[in-house]
Amino acid sequence: MEHFQRLPGSIVIIGAGTQGRRLAYMWSSRGGSVSLVDFQEQQLHDSVQYVQRLRDIHADREKSWGEIGISYPNSLKTTLKDAWLVMECVPEILLLKQKVIAQLDDLAPEGTIIASNSSSYGISEVIEGLQLKNKKRVLSAHCSIEIMGHKDTNPSLITLLLEQSKAHGFSPFHVRKSSIGYIYNRIWAAIKRETLLALSEGVCTPQEIDAIFKDVLKTPKGPCEQMDVVGLDVVLDIENHYAESRSGIPTEPREYLRNMIQYGRLGVKNGQGFYKYTDAPNQMPRI
Numbered sequence: 001m002e003h004f005q006r007l008p009g010s011i012v013i014i015g016a017g018t019q020g021r022r023l024a025y026m027w028s029s030r031g032g033s034v035s036l037v038d039f040q041e042q043q044l045h046d047s048v049q050y051v052q053r054l055r056d057i058h059a060d061r062e063k064s065w066g067e068i069g070i071s072y073p074n075s076l077k078t079t080l081k082d083a084w085l086v087m088e089c090v091p092e093i094l095l096l097k098q099k100v101i102a103q104l105d106d107l108a109p110e111g112t113i114i115a116s117n118s119s120s121y122g123i124s125e126v127i128e129g130l131q132l133k134n135k136k137r138v139l140s141a142h143c144s145i146e147i148m149g150h151k152d153t154n155p156s157l158i159t160l161l162l163e164q165s166k167a168h169g170f171s172p173f174h175v176r177k178s179s180i181g182y183i184y185n186r187i188w189a190a191i192k193r194e195t196l197l198a199l200s201e202g203v204c205t206p207q208e209i210d211a212i213f214k215d216v217l218k219t220p221k222g223p224c225e226q227m228d229v230v231g232l233d234v235v236l237d238i239e240n241h242y243a244e245s246r247s248g249i250p251t252e253p254r255e256y257l258r259n260m261i262q263y264g265r266l267g268v269k270n271g272q273g274f275y276k277y278t279d280a281p282n283q284m285p286r287i
């Protein structure tokens with residue numbers, strides 16, 4: 001395992017849901033302590049169990065696990081007092097993200113990096129209109145993989161986070177300019193959009209699209225299978241966000257999705273999307 005310099009202080013994760021607990025596992029894998037903050041006791045409890053299960057599974061790997069602490073939002077100031085990094089992992093609702101980032105800016109010590117894990121809102125959109133004390137330490141760190149600043153983010157913090165993310169087992173990339181959507185997500189959005197457009201024109205069936213995609217690119221899943229895993233309502237929300245933020249996005253893919261959703265086809269989560277499902281598979285979609 002490569003040598004790295006562990007930073008003094010802890011990492012705080014706001015939101016102990018699907019993503020927060022995954023990040024807690026990774027960020028505690030090299031001895032640093034992680035505090036999970038959520039107002040739902042059950043989520044905190046489940047997160048600790050989730051991290052422990054993964055640690056048990058990977059017990060053979062050489063790791064020096066850090067402590068996992070849990071706390072509630074009402075003691076946030078105390079939880080943050082020695083944090084070098086705080087990441088918000090609350091649901092993908094812009095107003096909620098803005099509220100949490102403003103709160104963190106208010107309560108976190110001056111040197112704490114504040115990161116948003118949003119899948120679809122870049123940090124420039126999140127902080128727009130907010131009166132922050134120190135916006136230079138605020139950035140996006142989607143899944144600790146795509147690190148993106150806004151125009152005033154301190155570049156040295158981006159470098160630091162890229163280094164630390166890599167040392168904790170992520171494969172991080174720097175999104176060099178403010179972007180509506182992250183690098184991978186933009187490419188994936190284009191694939192989804194063109195897939196839906198071709199379907200709406202009657203050019204091919206979902207089965208044919210998936211088969212040709214997998215055959216040419218040697219991927220385990222095709223676009224329709226992958227959209228089913230993410231959830232067609234989520235796919236529509238993301239595409240709506242692109243359409244609101246950019247010109248030239250065709251309307252047909254969204255109409256096609258709305259029509260499917262109207263007939264109760266949401267994907268794997270309710271057993272019916274492009275395909276029918278009997279068991280919910282254990283998947284980790286990238287949305």
Ligand SMILES: NC(=O)c1ccc[n+]([C@@H]2O[C@H](COP(=O)([O-])OP(=O)(O)OC[C@H]3O[C@@H](n4cnc5c(N)ncnc54)[C@H](O)[C@@H]3O)[C@@H](O)[C@H]2O)c1
Binds near residue numbers: 015016096143
């Ligand atoms: N789920 C994924 O696979 C995935 C992948 C990449 C990125 N993301 C992004 O990560 C973020 C979180 O997604 P998720 O799927 O983990 O959501 P989730 O709904 O599973 O969990 C969110 C958690 O935040 C908590 N919460 C809400 N408001 C809070 C507050 N003010 N203070 C503390 N806790 C609060 C909720 O109680 C909940 O436990 C979103 O921005 C999402 O787009 C998710």
